[in-house]
Amino acid sequence: MRCARRVPPFVSASRGSSARPSYADLRVGATWADAPCPVLVVDRHGGLVRINEAARGLLPGAASGDWLHERVPTWLAGAHQRISDGLRSTASGPLVGTIDNRLFEAYPTAGDDGDVVWWLVDDSGRRRAEAALADAQSRSEVLAEVSNALLSTLNVPRCMEVAASMAAEHLAEAAVLVAPPQGRRHPLTFALPGGPVTQVARQIDVSSVPGLAEALQGFPPVPARWINPDDIPDWIVPDGFAGPVGSVIVTPLPGHGVPAGALILLRSSTEQAFTENEEIFARLLASRAGAALSAARLYSEQAAITATLMRELLPPTLRSVHGVEYAGGYRAAREQVRVGGDFYDVHPGADPSQETFVALGDVAGKGLDAAVLTGKIRNTLHALLPLAEDHQQVLNLLNAALFTSHHTRFATLVLASVRRRGGRAHVRLTSAGHLPPLIVRNDGTVEEVPTHGTLVGAVPTVTARTVDAVLEPGETCLLYTDGITEARGGPLGDEFFGERRLRRALSECVGMPAEAIVERVQMLAAQWVGAGRQDDAAALAIRAPKAGPLALVNGHAGGRNSRRDT
């Protein structure tokens, strides 16, 4: 019975040869019937001779005696035909084709009697896995490419451009990047694959695009299939987009805590709708773009703040005031975002009989904190100008203004009050924890002014000793910050420029104008540092000019003032 069932006694009337023992039976026995893969035995005319259990499952209703071409797709029937006609060898590799949406490799073995045994191996799983792997590989390649392109810029518009064009290139027929509003308008970036990217700022109704308002708030994206393409307003469709919109993805660009915008991907109705996998990929791409964009945005905000502060904190250009020469030089640290902590100011007296108030200082620390404190000190000192005569009082008030319980950030500074009497410049100097000023005498000696005091801003009370000095015509007093003496470099690369070298350099500057001295000191320190790390450095020179006492001062002859005394 078993045998009879498997090998029907009469298979087909039309092709009489089938009843004889098949070559397949002789060669491999009857076990093929139990093979897990579909097996078909087909005679040279294209008639099914036998068919095993697995094949019956694949081709329901097929039975011995049927025509092959009526039961299987043409790729297989055609191949059989070619083998029967001798056009194709059975050894020439597997054929591949689909049957019932499954992918099969078909291996023929030909028998001497002209029958061909077709072994069908279901390959769908492997193919799917291979396709998924290739897909995943190409996606991670795309993501890496996107990240590289995005991270190479910290410029926000450029970042948006790259994100939109990459998305259009790899995912859609058009990509629109909607950034968070600036004022009333949203910056929009439109991209078509391979096409130009356009950026505009427009007032838009975010609620007009389904899911956009949510995406801009950082909510998870609405599945693409929920978005009706007919609801998409015209403004979102870039010029040059082919045909009506078929499917849409709206996905948020997650930023650092706040959404960096939303990415809208469009496909025309003639294209395939976005698959679930593509939606996931779009989200991955959006997250990379979002991270890059918010980094760029943070950076540009910081850069803008720095630029604003720098403008505000830039030291003034100095000139001669009331017959005394002033020159200042400031060299910011090389690290870009770190705004300087060094400062100087010269507040000219109301008239030549009044003292000119000079301050040079250095705030502990770096960066914005230091910059903010610097601004505070300069403003406070400006406000205290009416009291400038009494340095100790100025320092007390400044200390009280700066002293806070939050931190112990302090400043050190030198105050100088300068007035010209006769040909000489009378200078009252007070150091508040700062490096002592140096005076370059006409004979080349360099003196340290013995003023000494407490730093300001970190301790409850400060004391300071004011020292009077007189500059003969041609003599200079130099105030400087530790950026000069602590410039690290030299032949071994790790040596300080130091006070000794500064003094020696100054002793060679006898008779030089104030500006030239400052320039020279800065140049030497910079040369000393070479390519090494460079901190803020400021220097300010106060010089009694060599010219006679009747030099023109602000358009007036300045001789008279020598009689006034305080």
Place this chain on the structure above:
Amino acid sequence: MTKLPPSEFTLRVLAGPTELTVRLAGELDYDTSDDLIETVLEQLAAHSELLDVRLDFTDLTWIDSTGLSVLLMIHRRTSAAGVRLHLDHRPDVLERMLRITNVLDHLTAPVACCAAPAFESDDGDGSEAEVDGATGAGAT
């Protein structure tokens, strides 16, 4: 100050029952100061019965203004906790900075002169009152 080795900044903590010693090595500056203050504040909070904090500068090779700022902050916190700060084995670079900025006396003054009155009574209660010391150190 020649031939400074690019020494790594390290802190070694020796905690006794009433005395904490932190031994610094390397450069105390903008990049390393946070380590010091964090370490000291941690210890201050952990050991409420401390009477003295000693910073040992034997192996200090450099200090910048941020480093000094941190010393001032440490002093503020130790004073608030009724603990005396000692700056031991000061190398020239530190000595010079303290001299120029005129804060050596302030930093090493006995506690009584600077301690916030609120904490003095706590101190008087004895070392059992662990919480007081911890709050004192943690308060800003």
